[in-house]
Amino acid sequence: MLLLVSIVQYAFVRSLRESMTFTDPMFxxxxxxxxxxxxxxxxxxxxxxxxxxxxxxxxxxxxxxxxVTGMVQDGIDIVVGVSKKFKNNxxxxxxxxxxxxxxxxxxxxxxxxxxxSNPDRxxxxxxxxxxxxxxxxxxxxLIVLDWDVLLRQxxxxxxxxxxxxxxxxxxxxEWNSGVMVISPNNxxxxxxxxxxxxxxxxMYVNNSINITExxxxxxxxxxxxxxxxxxxxxxxxxxxxxxIPSENAIxxxxxxxxxxxxxxxxxxxxxxxxxxxxxxxxxxxTKPSNDIICQVLREFEKxxxxxxxxxxxIENQYLENCQKD
Numbered sequence: 001m002l003l004l005v006s007i008v009q010y011a012f013v014r015s016l017r018e019s020m021t022f023t024d025p026m027f028x029x030x031x032x033x034x035x036x037x038x039x040x041x042x043x044x045x046x047x048x049x050x051x052x053x054x055x056x057x058x059x060x061x062x063x064x065x066x067x068v069t070g071m072v073q074d075g076i077d078i079v080v081g082v083s084k085k086f087k088n089n090x091x092x093x094x095x096x097x098x099x100x101x102x103x104x105x106x107x108x109x110x111x112x113x114x115x116x117s118n119p120d121r122x123x124x125x126x127x128x129x130x131x132x133x134x135x136x137x138x139x140x141x142l143i144v145l146d147w148d149v150l151l152r153q154x155x156x157x158x159x160x161x162x163x164x165x166x167x168x169x170x171x172x173x174e175w176n177s178g179v180m181v182i183s184p185n186n187x188x189x190x191x192x193x194x195x196x197x198x199x200x201x202x203m204y205v206n207n208s209i210n211i212t213e214x215x216x217x218x219x220x221x222x223x224x225x226x227x228x229x230x231x232x233x234x235x236x237x238x239x240x241x242x243x244i245p246s247e248n249a250i251x252x253x254x255x256x257x258x259x260x261x262x263x264x265x266x267x268x269x270x271x272x273x274x275x276x277x278x279x280x281x282x283x284x285x286t287k288p289s290n291d292i293i294c295q296v297l298r299e300f301e302k303x304x305x306x307x308x309x310x311x312x313x314i315e316n317q318y319l320e321n322c323q324k325d
Contacts, residue, residue, distance in 0.1 A: 004108060042140040044159050045077035045102070048147055049130040050104050051086050051109060056312055057093075057282055058147030063100045063305040065151035068303075074156050077102040077139070081132050083109040091310045097307075115196035122201030122223040132222060134182055135189040146178035148276040150300050155248070155272050165242035166224075167249035167275070173232075175241060179226035179249040180273045192230070199226055248272045254278050255292050264292055276300065281318040293323035 027296045046066060048059055063078045072078070073141035078101045082092065109129045117125040133144050141159050145151070163183040166175040200216035202209070202225065218225040231241035246254075247263070247270045255264060255274070263270060279286050279293055281300060288294055297318055307313065 001287055012177070022132060031200075038095070042159075043077070043138065043142050044075070044156075045079045045139045046071070046082065046132050047079045047135075047136060047139075047142040047144050049081045049133060050092070050147065051126075051129065053081040053089070053312075054282060055147035056089075056091050056310075057304065057314055058149065060100070060152050060307045061308065062145055062147070062149065063095070063228075064301050064306065069151065069154040071154050071156055074154070076156060077144075079103040079105060079136065081107060081130075081136070083104045083107070083129070094310055098266065103138075105132075105136060112193070115193065121199065122203075122221055123199065123218070127223045128196070128226070130177065131189070131192050131227075134184055134192065135186060137184045137186055139184060140276040142182050142184060144177075144182055145273070146275065148280050149178060149249075149275045150276060150296065150303065151267075152274065152299065153272045158244070158248070161244065162238075162242050164227075165244050165245045165316070167246065167251075167255070168228075169251060172283075174219045174228040175224045176249075176251070176275070177222075177227055177242060178277070180275075181244070195230065196226070226278065249275065251275045251277050252293065252296055253277055255296065256290060261292070264308060282314045282316055284316050286316060286318045287321045288318075289321040291323075294319065297322070 015089075046062065048055070048062065050056070050059055059080065066072050066076065066078055080092070080101055080103070082104055084106045086092070087104060092101075092104065096104055099309050109132075112128050112131055113125050116128050130144070133142060136142060141163060143155065143158050158181050161181045161270070163181050166177055166180040168174070168178055195217055196213070198216070199218050201221040202216055202218055215229075217229045219228045228241065231239075234240055250271050250273070252274055254260060255271075274296055274298070279288060279297065281297055286297075288297065301319065304314070
């Protein structure tokens, strides 16, 4: 009988050991039990910053393309950081109600802007507000896109990149911050706020820099110059900025260069996003005749299908000089 009881007790302990983790000082080490801990699913999103009506075209395009390419079905949210004065914009609120975007994060844009807006410092002050997205710690990683980026493919795999990373223009160390992958972090954001009062436009004297002056914390005059400066401070390569492959985040101005023509016409699928830096369709001067640019803007036009639901449209006839299909 005692043998039977011992066998039952041993079986009970073994079954517990196989199904849970439990540590008690009264138990010998041999009876330490392992409880499987459920892995928390990482939260990912595409994020943009919007503070006026013009970005709504690009916001719709990106959100629409995220659905078409399957990113939304893959569980990727679409979130928007906005200035407080713009949070109640009716189009933005309707997009939220329709589920086209998942979350709106209003913030006081003067928290950042006031730290960089002194005219004597020669900075593009408004673009620094995008740094707010580094504070969205509701998410483990964000793909940050400017609203003039054409999303062509499912880029969920970008979340596998080490962060922070962004695109770079040809022969330039400085990031192009129009496309980034970041891991939001409150400490990093607070450090940004501490550094911003020191940021000055990079000035050259006789084509050189006066290195006896304090660090101006900017390789140019905008947010990407600041980020490029900030993320090259460490001597540890793992802590520094990383680069997205150029074909994953190409500038539309680069596509006009001859070295890209073969890849556009023969390997078009490699270009995952295109930043419409110099050819924004809503600008009246945008009326290209270049074949590649026309092809890109036709794709952008298709990404706006259904936007009329929100009673917004681009008035500029940006395809009028393009050859008909």
